Amino acid sequence: MVNQVVRKSFAALSGLGALTTAAALVILAAIACGPSAPAPTATPAGAMPAKPVAVAPTSADLGGGSPEAFARVFADALASSKSRPVSAFADAAKPLASGQKLKVGFIFVGSQADLGYNQAAYEGSVWLEKHMPDVEVLRAENVPETAEVQRVAEQMIRQGATIIFPTSFGYSGPIKQIAGRYPNVVFLHQGDLETRENYGAYFGNIWQLEYAAGQVAGKMTKTNKLGFIAAFPIPQTLLNVNAYQLGAKSVNPKVETTFVLTSDWCDPAKQTTAVRTMIDSGVDVITQHQDCTKTIVEAAERSNIYVTGYHQDASPAAPRAWLTGAAWNWGPVYTELVSEIRNGTYKTSVIFAGLEAGFVKLSPLGKSVPADAQQAALATVEGLRKGTIKPFTGPIKDQKGAVRIAAGVTPTDAELQTIDWLVEGVTGNIK
Amino acid sequence: MQFPAALRRAQSSAINLTAPPIARSVAGIALALVSFGAFLLVIGRNPLSAYATLFTNTLASPSGLSEVAVFMIPFVLTGLAAAVPARVGLINVGGEGQLYLGAWAATGIALFSGIGTPWLMLPLMVLAGFAGGAAWAGIAILLRRWRNVNEVICTLLLNFVAILFVNIFVFGPWKNTGGYGYPYTADFSPAAILPALGDFRLHWGLVLPLLGVVVCYVVINHTRWGYNMRAVGGNVEAARRRGIGVGKYLLLAMLAGGGLAGIAGMSEVAGIQHHLRPGISSEFGYLGFLASWLAGHNPLALLGTAFLLAAIFVAGDLLQISAGLPSAAIFILIGLVLFMVLGLKSRGRAQP
Numbered sequence: 178m179v180n181q182v183v184r185k186s187f188a189a190l191s192g193l194g195a196l197t198t199a200a201a202l203v204i205l206a207a208i209a210c211g212p213s214a215p216a217p218t219a220t221p222a223g224a225m226p227a228k229p230v231a232v233a234p235t236s237a238d239l240g241g242g243s244p245e246a247f248a249r250v251f252a253d254a255l256a257s258s259k260s261r262p263v264s265a266f267a268d269a270a271k272p273l274a275s276g277q278k279l280k281v282g283f284i285f286v287g288s289q290a291d292l293g294y295n296q297a298a299y300e301g302s303v304w305l306e307k308h309m310p311d312v313e314v315l316r317a318e319n320v321p322e323t324a325e326v327q328r329v330a331e332q333m334i335r336q337g338a339t340i341i342f343p344t345s346f347g348y349s350g351p352i353k354q355i356a357g358r359y360p361n362v363v364f365l366h367q368g369d370l371e372t373r374e375n376y377g378a379y380f381g382n383i384w385q386l387e388y389a390a391g392q393v394a395g396k397m398t399k400t401n402k403l404g405f406i407a408a409f410p411i412p413q414t415l416l417n418v419n420a421y422q423l424g425a426k427s428v429n430p431k432v433e434t435t436f437v438l439t440s441d442w443c444d445p446a447k448q449t450t451a452v453r454t455m456i457d458s459g460v461d462v463i464t465q466h467q468d469c470t471k472t473i474v475e476a477a478e479r480s481n482i483y484v485t486g487y488h489q490d491a492s493p494a495a496p497r498a499w500l501t502g503a504a505w506n507w508g509p510v511y512t513e514l515v516s517e518i519r520n521g522t523y524k525t526s527v528i529f530a531g532l533e534a535g536f537v538k539l540s541p542l543g544k545s546v547p548a549d550a551q552q553a554a555l556a557t558v559e560g561l562r563k564g565t566i567k568p569f570t571g572p573i574k575d576q577k578g579a580v581r582i583a584a585g586v587t588p589t590d591a592e593l594q595t596i597d598w599l600v601e602g603v604t605g606n607i608k
Numbered sequence: 609m610q611f612p613a614a615l616r617r618a619q620s621s622a623i624n625l626t627a628p629p630i631a632r633s634v635a636g637i638a639l640a641l642v643s644f645g646a647f648l649l650v651i652g653r654n655p656l657s658a659y660a661t662l663f664t665n666t667l668a669s670p671s672g673l674s675e676v677a678v679f680m681i682p683f684v685l686t687g688l689a690a691a692v693p694a695r696v697g698l699i700n701v702g703g704e705g706q707l708y709l710g711a712w713a714a715t716g717i718a719l720f721s722g723i724g725t726p727w728l729m730l731p732l733m734v735l736a737g738f739a740g741g742a743a744w745a746g747i748a749i750l751l752r753r754w755r756n757v758n759e760v761i762c763t764l765l766l767n768f769v770a771i772l773f774v775n776i777f778v779f780g781p782w783k784n785t786g787g788y789g790y791p792y793t794a795d796f797s798p799a800a801i802l803p804a805l806g807d808f809r810l811h812w813g814l815v816l817p818l819l820g821v822v823v824c825y826v827v828i829n830h831t832r833w834g835y836n837m838r839a840v841g842g843n844v845e846a847a848r849r850r851g852i853g854v855g856k857y858l859l860l861a862m863l864a865g866g867g868l869a870g871i872a873g874m875s876e877v878a879g880i881q882h883h884l885r886p887g888i889s890s891e892f893g894y895l896g897f898l899a900s901w902l903a904g905h906n907p908l909a910l911l912g913t914a915f916l917l918a919a920i921f922v923a924g925d926l927l928q929i930s931a932g933l934p935s936a937a938i939f940i941l942i943g944l945v946l947f948m949v950l951g952l953k954s955r956g957r958a959q960p
Contacts, residue, residue, distance in 0.1 A: 282929070288935075315929045315930070316928065316929070316932070317925055317928045317929050317935070318928065318934070318935050319935040321887060321890075322790075323881060323885065323887065323888070324809070324880045324881050324882075325890075327809065328675060328678075328809060328922075328925070329925050329929075331671065331675075331808075331809070332665065332675075332925050332926060332929060333929055335665060335669065335671055335672075336665070336926075336929055336930055347790060358807070409790055411790075440779065440791060
């Protein structure tokens with residue numbers, strides 16, 4: 178009995194072995210023949226436009242922002258840049274051969290479906306693909322902010338990518354180290370404040386919406402305690418928590434914001450602990466600057482407190498707890514950058530814009546928010562968009578009560594992005 | 609009982625199990641690739657074009673080979689960290705933690721010694737890495753000696769302690785003040801960086817695992833020490849009766865293994881990261897452990913199995929970039945390879 182079973186199983190194994198050999202031969206043959214090159218399509222000579230048509234986003238694409246303001250942001254960046262135009266060196270500025278696609282690499286620090294930062298960037302890359310049919314996007318997710326990102330970027334370049342979007346803040350150092358090695362590739366970093374000849378940066382003033390969301394939170398809190406769960410005390414984050422507290426305080430003078438750091442862009446276990454601790458200390462509206470947002474949003478729904486979102490509209494995950502949130506609108510930004518590079522006009526620069534140019538947008542208001550507060554939030558967003566509301570106009574004091582922005586002074590976007598202190602009313606520490 | 613005879617007959621009719629070990633491993637890898645190809649087909653990707661891309665971008669291109677070699681460095685060194693203690697019958701699962709401690713000690717030298725010349729700095733960092741890893745492994749072997757604590761559990765659990773230990777420093781006193789709060793130390797000075805080999809990421813750290821393999825191979829197979837080590841690993845009681853100092857060999861093998869993993873940590877911080885931070889190792893210690901077991905703890909065969917795991921690791925990005933698979937897909941492939949290779953390795957000792 179045992180005898181037979183053993184014999185049969187070995188016979189089966191040897192069968193599998195033969196199958197394997199056959200399959201291996203097929204694979205080897207496939208390799209020998211090389212990857213199946215796409216058959217050249219019969220396009221008439223000279224069909225490729227020398228200058229690809231730019232994609233002009235509509236106001237709807239920009240979440241209510243103005244197309245003129247959008248165009249002005251990029252024109253100003255070109256005018257102020259001291260770099261050479263990329264037409265001098267970038268492979269992406271050369272016309273494509275017929276049937277060829279322009280390969281653009283996107284690198285994400287987390288999952289493309291994190292209901293947060295990476296999903297927002299991923300959806301932007303999908304928008305780019307949709308609006309530029311001859312662009313092929315290469316993607317890699319869960320790439321840590323270490324030398325790993327160099328390996329992934331180099332691999333994308335070997336796959337033919339001529340534009341790379343390293344979308345996480347911590348990629349800036351490692352990518353700048355290798356940018357010089359690939360002088361014909363353009364790197365576009367999401368959030369850096371420095372440039373190189375072939376390394377530009379862009380970011381959105383999402384703090385504007387943190388201010389608007391803070392106002393809603395300030396109205397909804399009963400305990401006058403808001404909670405802000407962040408990852409690292411980088412300037413973007415400090416700007417967000419400051420804007421949140423300033424927004425809340427503009428409608429509720431007694432409000433305070435508790436600020437905690439998890440030292441991880443996405444660690445659901447640490448997020449859960451942070452939510453728990455905050456609720457125990459009396460916080461009844463939480464928000465975050467994490468990459469993945471689902472855990473915190475769902476925890477708020479379960480714990481009967483409110484939440485304002487960040488990066489992405491996560492309202493379906495918390496129908497009751499959801500108030501509103503700040504969200505990205507990367508698609509038009511990526512598309513404009515790629516189209517400028519292809520036209521050869523792009524010069525590396527640091528681009529910042531907010532609501533006026535549609536880089537960021539407000540997430541839907543939740544049904545828990547009363548009608549008058551909804552009206553007020555929308556009015557605030559319009560005020561920020563038109564520039565009639567300037568949250569960081571002084572006097573603004575820091576945690577210790579010292580005046581950091583003098584009365585009447587409004588810092589520039591670039592100055593705001595170097596902020597390294599917390600405003601009065603925020604408890605917590607940035608070390 | 610007629611079973612063994614039947615088994616032998618069955619074996620002789622089956623190509624896989626009578627073939628030499630290398631042929632069996634190759635068959636196992638092929639089988640894993642076929643199964644993974646079926647998985648790719650099921651989710652609607654073309655396995656042939658995916659494999660063609662993988663091959664041309666890992667083994668058939670200089671830059672791809674360079675990446676594979678970059679991963680081989682920690683895999684081989686942490687593999688030796690398992691292989692050397694295995695010779696005396698010890699199981700060291702602590703390569704990961706020993707790597708972290710080695711990286712920590714090397715970083716200490718890099719940041720605070722103030723030496724300006726790489727000719728002194730780098731050897732010192734290697735020594736520090738060795739000492740750090742050896743000290744961490746030493747905890748486990750001393751606990752075994754004094755308190756009879758099982759070294760498997762001890763080395764495994766110390767991995768987690770090591771990561772926390774390093775975190776104390778990178779989140780605390782060693783944190784770079786200009787780093788936006790990221791838990792990184794300051795970048796190393798040029799003297800503390802292993803220079804690149806050619807145009808790619810591969811660096812001079814590559815000589816460390818090669819030297820390690822040669823030294824381990826020679827010591828284990830061609831010296832009296834190695835002979836005694838194998839005697840201890842074969843039968844402790846017999847070795848003791850022949851007057852071999854069993855305890856000494858257990859201690860030395862474990863310290864040497866831990867030290868080799870520590871050198872892997874030094875190579876990662878000095879060659880790749882250029883600073884210390886949490887997460888310098890993507891489970892290198894565990895993968896090296898697997899590589900060592902796949903190689904039957906033979907240092908020369910370890911080069912082959914580490915090469916295989918490194919190639920799969922590098923292929924993982926390509927699966928994402930060119931086949932559009934999620935990042936977790938690579939773990940399916942690694943799992944399949946281990947399953948098939950270890951499954952076909954059983955030498956017919958399967959229980960009926």
